[in-house]
Amino acid sequence: MLNSFLGVLFFMGMLSGVWFSIHSDSWLGVWVGLELNLVCFIPLMIQGDSMSSEPSVKYFLVQACASFLLLFSGASLMNYKEGMKMLILISLLLKLGAAPFYVWYLWVGDSLKWLQFLVLSTVQKIAPLVLLFFSGVNKGGEILIYLSIIMSGLIGGVGGINEVSLRKLLVFSSLNHMGWMMMPLVSENEFWFIYFLFYCLMITMTIWILSLLKLYYLNQMFSVSVSWANKLTLMMTFFSLGGLPPLLGFFPKLVVIESSVGSPMVLNLSFMIMMSVITLFYYLRMGLSVLMLNHLKIKSNLMFFKKFSVTIILLVTLLGAETSTFLFQSFLQ
Amino acid sequence: MMKTMSILLLMMMKPTKLMNSLCLLTFMFIFLSFLIKHDQEWFLFYSSLSSDTLSFSLICLSTLIMILMIMSSTSNTNITYRAMYFSLLLNSLLMCLFLTFSTLNIIMFYIMFEASLIPTFMLILGWGNQPERSQAGIYMMVYTVTASLPLLIIFLMWSNKIGSASLHILYTYDSNWLTSSLWAFILVLAFSVKLPTYLVHVWLPKAHVEAPVAGSMILAAILLKLGGYGLLRMISKTSNLMAPIIPLLISWSLAGGAMIALLCVFQNDIKMLIALSSVAHMAMVMSGSLTLSLWGTNGAQFIMIGHGFCSSALFCVANMTYERLNSRSFFAIKGMQVILPVMSMAWFMLCTSNMASPPSLNLLGEMNSITAIFSWTYFLSLPLTIMVFLAAAYSLFLFSQSQHGKLSLKTQSISPATPREWLILFLHWMPLNLLFLNPCSIQLFILPYNL
Numbered sequence: 001m002l003n004s005f006l007g008v009l010f011f012m013g014m015l016s017g018v019w020f021s022i023h024s025d026s027w028l029g030v031w032v033g034l035e036l037n038l039v040c041f042i043p044l045m046i047q048g049d050s051m052s053s054e055p056s057v058k059y060f061l062v063q064a065c066a067s068f069l070l071l072f073s074g075a076s077l078m079n080y081k082e083g084m085k086m087l088i089l090i091s092l093l094l095k096l097g098a099a100p101f102y103v104w105y106l107w108v109g110d111s112l113k114w115l116q117f118l119v120l121s122t123v124q125k126i127a128p129l130v131l132l133f134f135s136g137v138n139k140g141g142e143i144l145i146y147l148s149i150i151m152s153g154l155i156g157g158v159g160g161i162n163e164v165s166l167r168k169l170l171v172f173s174s175l176n177h178m179g180w181m182m183m184p185l186v187s188e189n190e191f192w193f194i195y196f197l198f199y200c201l202m203i204t205m206t207i208w209i210l211s212l213l214k215l216y217y218l219n220q221m222f223s224v225s226v227s228w229a230n231k232l233t234l235m236m237t238f239f240s241l242g243g244l245p246p247l248l249g250f251f252p253k254l255v256v257i258e259s260s261v262g263s264p265m266v267l268n269l270s271f272m273i274m275m276s277v278i279t280l281f282y283y284l285r286m287g288l289s290v291l292m293l294n295h296l297k298i299k300s301n302l303m304f305f306k307k308f309s310v311t312i313i314l315l316v317t318l319l320g321a322e323t324s325t326f327l328f329q330s331f332l333q
Numbered sequence: 334m335m336k337t338m339s340i341l342l343l344m345m346m347k348p349t350k351l352m353n354s355l356c357l358l359t360f361m362f363i364f365l366s367f368l369i370k371h372d373q374e375w376f377l378f379y380s381s382l383s384s385d386t387l388s389f390s391l392i393c394l395s396t397l398i399m400i401l402m403i404m405s406s407t408s409n410t411n412i413t414y415r416a417m418y419f420s421l422l423l424n425s426l427l428m429c430l431f432l433t434f435s436t437l438n439i440i441m442f443y444i445m446f447e448a449s450l451i452p453t454f455m456l457i458l459g460w461g462n463q464p465e466r467s468q469a470g471i472y473m474m475v476y477t478v479t480a481s482l483p484l485l486i487i488f489l490m491w492s493n494k495i496g497s498a499s500l501h502i503l504y505t506y507d508s509n510w511l512t513s514s515l516w517a518f519i520l521v522l523a524f525s526v527k528l529p530t531y532l533v534h535v536w537l538p539k540a541h542v543e544a545p546v547a548g549s550m551i552l553a554a555i556l557l558k559l560g561g562y563g564l565l566r567m568i569s570k571t572s573n574l575m576a577p578i579i580p581l582l583i584s585w586s587l588a589g590g591a592m593i594a595l596l597c598v599f600q601n602d603i604k605m606l607i608a609l610s611s612v613a614h615m616a617m618v619m620s621g622s623l624t625l626s627l628w629g630t631n632g633a634q635f636i637m638i639g640h641g642f643c644s645s646a647l648f649c650v651a652n653m654t655y656e657r658l659n660s661r662s663f664f665a666i667k668g669m670q671v672i673l674p675v676m677s678m679a680w681f682m683l684c685t686s687n688m689a690s691p692p693s694l695n696l697l698g699e700m701n702s703i704t705a706i707f708s709w710t711y712f713l714s715l716p717l718t719i720m721v722f723l724a725a726a727y728s729l730f731l732f733s734q735s736q737h738g739k740l741s742l743k744t745q746s747i748s749p750a751t752p753r754e755w756l757i758l759f760l761h762w763m764p765l766n767l768l769f770l771n772p773c774s775i776q777l778f779i780l781p782y783n784l
Binding site: 036128228235239244245246250254257258261262269270273274276281284285288305322 | 418448482483581
């Protein structure tokens with residue numbers, strides 16, 4: 001992605017599109033930023049796998065629709081039509097790939113390389129989330145957001161149960177995490193940002209180790225034969241995504257629960273917690289294959305490596321929550 | 334403080350052989366023994382780490398059991414092949430347990446309570462034998478996590494209300510009957526899955542059967558006690574919430590215990606029987622601590638310690654038999670008295686301790702618990718009678734079915750018990766029966782409301 005001049009140019013364009021859209025005063029500026037972001041991301045998607053342009057076409061169509069809807073409803077908002085706010089929210093949710101509008105995310109995500117997938121699930125979410133935060137969802141748009149939270153949690157939890165493609169699994173897990181991220185949005189506090197940061201960290205760690213091991217499907221996990229430390233790292237990143245307590249992924253969940261525990265959000269929260277237990281189930285299933293020490297090994301696919309990056313991933317996952325507890329100590333008293 | 338810190342630092346070390354790990358843990362245990370002279374009150378070792386009799390006895394128990402676990406695993410080639418990972422896992426598990434038992438912060442308690450699942454999960458999956466161990470591991474994880482996440486919400490709600498997460502100033506207001514009962518139920522449910530109580534016990538026999546011997550030992554000896562520890566700590570603080578649902582909970586646990594005890598008699602798998610018998614024992618812990626009396630609390634404490642030694646030893650001796658006969662079934666293990674008379678004596682002593690015969694600590698615990706429950710209501714005499722009777726029945730069944738009878742034809746040449754195995758069983762049996770003589774070293778003198 002960053003190994004050619006054009007790649008760097010497009011990457012910078014993508015980032016500046018995000019920057020432009022979250023800093024602009026009007027919906028027109030937002031639209032310009034989002035379009036810039038989209039136009040620069042498309043070549044990067046094709047760069048990953050030049051044989052197939054199908055995911056980029058799908059991505060372009062969906063995002064262009066969403067941008068147009070945003071422009072149309074943003075322009076109409078000047079006439080004080082409050083109903084347009086719903087359209088804005090819908091277009092942002094479509095950009096984000098949150099639950100009722102998640103199908104494109106599943107298709108596009110499943111056919112990308114790991115690096116492009118990482119960008120799709122981190123950088124491309126910054127702008128829609130920030131805009132959702134700024135567009136005042138708690139003044140008129142709560143029902144839509146609640147619906148989206150609950151559907152994201154449900155689909156993210158249940159959808160991944162019978163899935164073997166790791167990219168689809170990560171899409172479902174990111175749906176579930178998006179539900180968690182949108183919960184503080186409703187009560188308009190900034191904890192969604194902490195959740196988003198930690199989610200980015202977790203998914204980066206997971207994709208890092210998965211791309212080191214070149215894994216794309218669940219059944220490949222049995223065939224790679226790597227050292228136990230690497231297996232442990234892989235397992236820990238999955239557990240961390242599932243939000244098991246001492247690991248990195250638990251901390252943002254703790255923060256979100258803490259922030260919404262006194263409000264009527266508790267019911268919603270309980271639902272999301274149950275759904276994240278379901279996601280934990282499929283993370284466990286991913287981990288099972290790597291954690292079994294004695295099983296039949298296929299000798300043809302031996303991989304021996306021990307890289308420094310693996311140690312970093314393990315350390316961040318294991319000690320991240322403890323470190324961040326010290327950093328954000330005011331939450332925990 | 335330095336003593337405790339040095340213990341925690343020792344756990345960070347990376348032993349490459351099981352023997353190194355054993356020496357390390359023994360060293361830690363000797364360090365801990367300097368702390369034995371404690372004043373039965375709260376003893377603060379570091380900002381939010383502290384201990385009283387309840388937690389200190391469980392910390393000592395977990396260190397000792399960890400030593401015995403490593404000793405009993407040295408015969409397993411599967412474990413000695415990956416000894417470093419194994420001892421790393423055990424050390425991290427011990428660290429989690431140490432922090433769970435000694436922390437005063439409820440959020441920290443919750444985090445460490447859950448954290449102990451991960452090493453256990455790896456222990457079951459990594460070193461188990463049958464492919465069914467994946468199912469057992471997932472059952473364990475999903476059951477425990479599902480039940481304990483609502484607990485986190487409640488803890489955070491309370492710490493939000495009072496602005497502090499300290500265990501000592503847990504303030505539980507009851508806004509109305511329904512929500513307070515719901516909270517109390519969620520609180521108990523999280524610990525009763527860990528304990529486990531009847532209806533939510535399904536994960537336990539599976540996990541025990543599939544785990545390697547070290548996994549079964551730590552599960553029976555310490556991880557079940559996490560639930561009991563949590564109950565004893567939390568119930569005393571939340572007695573105002575608990576009051577309306579205590580009759581329901583006590584009936585649930587005792588009736589469940591009686592049914593599980595009945596189920597034990599029908600087992601044909603040794604490990605399954607021992608696992609289910611620990612479920613039956615834990616019913617007594619739960620109902621004893623729910624009576625909110627000094628006698629009940631003490632009974633729960635004694636049963637917890639006694640059962641920790643007893644069931645761990647039973648799993649150990651079952652594994653020794655398994656290593657010789659490669660079977661856990663009663664149909665294959667018969668007439669062991671003829672070929673292993675020495676081990677038969679160990680079986681006898683442990684089975685009698687399991688059915689709470691004198692002079693085992695289980696007897697003292699059951700005496701205390703039964704007294705407390707009887708003084709709470711006489712109506713519970715029926716399930717209690719069934720439980721106590723069936724405890725004797727299944728323990729004797731376990732002994733006589735495996736030790737008496739005709740030898741099966743396959744068992745021809747069997748190695749005799751080694752000194753290592755003797756040492757393990759002796760180190761289990763000795764504290765179990767010697768603590769009967771000096772129960773005040775683990776007795777809780779303070780009122781349950783201040784626990």
